[in-house]
Amino acid sequence: MEFLYNVFVALHFIGWAIVLGGYLASLGSPGLYTGVFHGALTALVAGVLMVGIGEASVWGDGGPSMAKIGVKLVVALVIAVLAFVAKRQGARASDGAVAPGVKHAIGGLTLVNILVAVFWN
Numbered sequence: 001m002e003f004l005y006n007v008f009v010a011l012h013f014i015g016w017a018i019v020l021g022g023y024l025a026s027l028g029s030p031g032l033y034t035g036v037f038h039g040a041l042t043a044l045v046a047g048v049l050m051v052g053i054g055e056a057s058v059w060g061d062g063g064p065s066m067a068k069i070g071v072k073l074v075v076a077l078v079i080a081v082l083a084f085v086a087k088r089q090g091a092r093a094s095d096g097a098v099a100p101g102v103k104h105a106i107g108g109l110t111l112v113n114i115l116v117a118v119f120w121n
Contacts, residue, residue, distance in 0.1 A: 001057040008050040015043025016110060019079065023107035031096035032103050037083040040106075044076045068120045075113045082106050 018039025026032045054063050082102055090096040 011046035
């Protein structure tokens with residue numbers, strides 16, 4: 001089970017890298033890469049599966065705080081919804097433009113989620 005847990009950890013990291021990288025790469029354009037939505041879903045699903053597997057068998061010492069996991073889950077859900085909204089906005093606009101507030105909220109919340117993961121002990 002530890003191997004499977006590590007696979008989901010890697011997928012979780014890759015998902016957030018896609019979200020943050022897609023946001024940073026799109027700063028010079030009015031749109032947002034559609035991969036950001038897929039990266040957010042990947043990170044969200046992998047994170048939920050990670051916690052499930054960790055609770056079931058890997059975390060012998062109780063694992064991380066469930067409050068931390070809850071905060072990360074809520075932030076990840078908001079990011080996924082915003083990425084979906086951005087994907088829809090980009091598809092409707094002729095130039096693929098996305099509202100700047102939505103775009104920057106995705107980037108900012110992604111950084112918040114990363115900082116929560118690193119600094120909340």
